[in-house]
Amino acid sequence: MPNPKQITRRDFLKLSGASLAASILGIRAPYLLPDETVDESGRIFWHGRRDQAQIALSYDDCHLVTKLQTLEEMLRERPEVKVTFFPTGEALLKTNDKDAGIWQRFVDGGHEIGSHTFDHVNPDVRSTKSLLDDHKKWLAALNHVTESRPTIRFGRPPFGSRSPAYSEMCATYGLISTMWSASWGGDLALAQKNMAEVEYGDIVLMHTSTQDVDINSPVAFDLLDERGIRAVTMSELYLASITEGLGSGNCGNLSYYGQTCPE
Numbered sequence: 001m002p003n004p005k006q007i008t009r010r011d012f013l014k015l016s017g018a019s020l021a022a023s024i025l026g027i028r029a030p031y032l033l034p035d036e037t038v039d040e041s042g043r044i045f046w047h048g049r050r051d052q053a054q055i056a057l058s059y060d061d062c063h064l065v066t067k068l069q070t071l072e073e074m075l076r077e078r079p080e081v082k083v084t085f086f087p088t089g090e091a092l093l094k095t096n097d098k099d100a101g102i103w104q105r106f107v108d109g110g111h112e113i114g115s116h117t118f119d120h121v122n123p124d125v126r127s128t129k130s131l132l133d134d135h136k137k138w139l140a141a142l143n144h145v146t147e148s149r150p151t152i153r154f155g156r157p158p159f160g161s162r163s164p165a166y167s168e169m170c171a172t173y174g175l176i177s178t179m180w181s182a183s184w185g186g187d188l189a190l191a192q193k194n195m196a197e198v199e200y201g202d203i204v205l206m207h208t209s210t211q212d213v214d215i216n217s218p219v220a221f222d223l224l225d226e227r228g229i230r231a232v233t234m235s236e237l238y239l240a241s242i243t244e245g246l247g248s249g250n251c252g253n254l255s256y257y258g259q260t261c262p263e
């Protein structure tokens with residue numbers, strides 16, 4: 001641990017954020033995060049470590065069941081690629097109605113789900129109470145479409161609007177507000193330019209559109225393959241960010257994604 005007198009307020013906030021996050025993930029040791037991994041609130045995740053060849057691919061909204069099915073097929077052919085979905089609650093229910101069990105299949109395939117609110121209303125125009133109620137509704141939708149009730153650790157605010165009310169909702173539910181450091185969506189030429197500039201630790205934003213799924217995703221998977229960069233879940237990227245000191249003997253006897261504290 002650094003001497004508390006020598007750490008700045010910014011570092012302290014990071015430390016408390018890491019500590020909170022660590023407790024969510026079942027690890028008791030607080031560690032400083034690598035610089036700029038989180039913002040000053042300590043609860044916003046922008047990207048993972050820049051020194052490990054892994055990134056997190058994320059797909060927002062998820063309204064179109066046909067696009068989810070296409071992605072499912074692609075991911076089945078590439079079992080090494082793991083992704084994180086940020087569906088709205090409405091999308092969870094609607095897509096599951098059309099293809100019962102699709103979300104549980106993603107969970108069973110090792111992919112992750114994060115919240116993106118129930119109805120995608122901009123958090124800037126919502127009260128804390130409205131967002132708390134909304135998340136309850138989102139969780140009910142998730143529980144309706146998944147039997148295993150996966151743990152939800154990450155929330156992505158619609159439109160990237162990290163309002164104070166959204167932060168309060170995240171704090172209440174122990175969610176890590178998750179942004180992105182790269183976008184590989186939209187026009188392929190632009191997406192390819194962005195893909196070429198991939199950095200280790202990136203959190204990549206895409207949507208479940210025809211462009212992003214059918215056209216951009218296969219290009220992205222090939223590029224990651226060529227460069228030897230793993231696509232991991234948000235939890236795995238996050239865990240790597242807060243476990244620099246893993247092995248110091250105070251992370252408990254819990255294991256996570258195959259990584260066990262060496263005590």
Ligand SMILES: [Zn+2]
Nearest residue numbers: 060061158159
């Ligand atoms: Zn969205």
